[in-house]
Amino acid sequence: MNFQLTEEQEMLRKMVRDFAINEVEPTAAERDEEERFDRSIFNKMAELGLTGIPWSEEYGGIGSDFVSYVIAVEELSRVCASTGVTLSAHLSLASWPIYKYGNEEQKKSFLYRLATGEALGAYALSEPGAGSDVASMKTTAKKDGDEYVLNGSKVWITNGGVADLYLVFAKTDPDANHKGVSAFIVEKGTEGFLFGKKEKKLGIRSSPTTELIFENCRVPKENMLGAEGDGFKIAMSTLDGGRNGIAAQAVGIAQGALDAAVDYAKEREQFGKPIATNQGISFKLADMATEVEASRLLTYQAAWLESQGLPYGKASAMSKLFAGDTAMKVTVEAVQVFGGYGYTKDYPVERYMRDAKITQIYEGTNEIQRLVIGRMLTK
Ligand code: CAA
Numbered sequence: 001m002n003f004q005l006t007e008e009q010e011m012l013r014k015m016v017r018d019f020a021i022n023e024v025e026p027t028a029a030e031r032d033e034e035e036r037f038d039r040s041i042f043n044k045m046a047e048l049g050l051t052g053i054p055w056s057e058e059y060g061g062i063g064s065d066f067v068s069y070v071i072a073v074e075e076l077s078r079v080c081a082s083t084g085v086t087l088s089a090h091l092s093l094a095s096w097p098i099y100k101y102g103n104e105e106q107k108k109s110f111l112y113r114l115a116t117g118e119a120l121g122a123y124a125l126s127e128p129g130a131g132s133d134v135a136s137m138k139t140t141a142k143k144d145g146d147e148y149v150l151n152g153s154k155v156w157i158t159n160g161g162v163a164d165l166y167l168v169f170a171k172t173d174p175d176a177n178h179k180g181v182s183a184f185i186v187e188k189g190t191e192g193f194l195f196g197k198k199e200k201k202l203g204i205r206s207s208p209t210t211e212l213i214f215e216n217c218r219v220p221k222e223n224m225l226g227a228e229g230d231g232f233k234i235a236m237s238t239l240d241g242g243r244n245g246i247a248a249q250a251v252g253i254a255q256g257a258l259d260a261a262v263d264y265a266k267e268r269e270q271f272g273k274p275i276a277t278n279q280g281i282s283f284k285l286a287d288m289a290t291e292v293e294a295s296r297l298l299t300y301q302a303a304w305l306e307s308q309g310l311p312y313g314k315a316s317a318m319s320k321l322f323a324g325d326t327a328m329k330v331t332v333e334a335v336q337v338f339g340g341y342g343y344t345k346d347y348p349v350e351r352y353m354r355d356a357k358i359t360q361i362y363e364g365t366n367e368i369q370r371l372v373i374g375r376m377l378t379k
């Protein structure tokens, strides 16, 4: 057993940390306040190769691994959780299924564009009446000659409106429950593909979350990923890895909040001494640090399993569950360490606390992670 990162992984961490501190953090609070997505940040991530970390050069990637990928999401989220999820949705959710299930032509075109950052990706599964219960989705895709005609709507789509390629799940057989779901790659600008409401949110406010509307949207049959009826398995197996991306986001948020709390506790004096010298505060910091480290280990382990070609679905559900709950707990405690100042926008901990909440909700709520883990334990 070896807990040491490779030289390459350490170099990547340093590169992403420098980038995050110099190019992402300075505008994080402002983008949050203005609910503003900044494409130039994504473009710079592409220049650094982050948009295609695990894919081979042939498909536009940099040929690294999934541990490097979670390190990148963690480091970005340490300063800006919105930027972390932009990359996570792009890479784990939009690119991974094409890498895994795409034919050679789809990989050379769609995956290449995503990996190089020429295109930004999104993953469209959820619907107004089908969140946790994916199989009850209503969007349909009807075959008509060489095309499929999509009708329906998707909600809560991360990178919605700003993404160029959307992996959209729809029922080619509406009577067949989960076995009737198929997956399609839909390009922005396709006739009949419209953007609806953009959500106003508690956290990750510079990551756009948007409704997608399909009105007789014609998609060439070549844009189907896998075969008819493969969609549910493609969606679920994609989430197996995606959930670890969210775990990495949660680790980053929690670490950012912990760092801020430690610095503040050393500086802030009350009763003539730094508040960190009170055991009530130092024990709190100790618990926070321990849980962040445990979350990180679960996250890196799940990524390592995937890189080794070993089963990682249960590990990934566990990392998302534990790291999401930890991020929520640690960020609430960080605000507490800051006292009244923590409740204001003068410090970043209130933003971390607002951002942390989503890690318990998306890519399957933490109740759904328990369901997934429970089923795996007992099947
Ligand atoms: N990999 C491959 N196949 C899988 C699978 C997996 N991980 N999980 C299930 N399947 C297969 C099953 O083997 C089964 O196959 P058969 O028909 O051959 O038997 C089939 O799929 C149906 O499985 P279930 O009976 O378990 O399906 P279910 O209807 O009970 O649903 C669920 C299971 C886990 C609750 C699922 O609906 C789920 O994951 N819900 C949560 C939805 C979710 O996570 N949404 C995230 C949206 S993306 C997002 O949020 C983006 C973002 O954060 C940025």
Ligand code: FAD
Pocket (backbone or CB within 6 Å): 089, 123, 124, 125, 126, 128, 130, 131, 132, 133, 155, 156, 157, 158, 159, 201, 204, 209, 358, 361, 362, 363, 364, 365, 366, 367, 368, 371
């Ligand atoms: P519901 O399914 O209605 O759940 C409501 C409550 O009931 C939750 O607490 C849930 O845990 C609980 N519950 C439901 N079923 C069970 C059960 N069987 N056992 C125990 N408890 C249960 N989706 C995408 O497809 N793509 C995206 O890019 C995307 N990005 C998102 C970004 C944001 C900011 C948000 C808020 C959501 C995003 N989602 C996305 C959707 C997200 O995945 C769903 O919100 C999530 O899966 C939960 O679905 P729901 O909101 O419909 O809640």
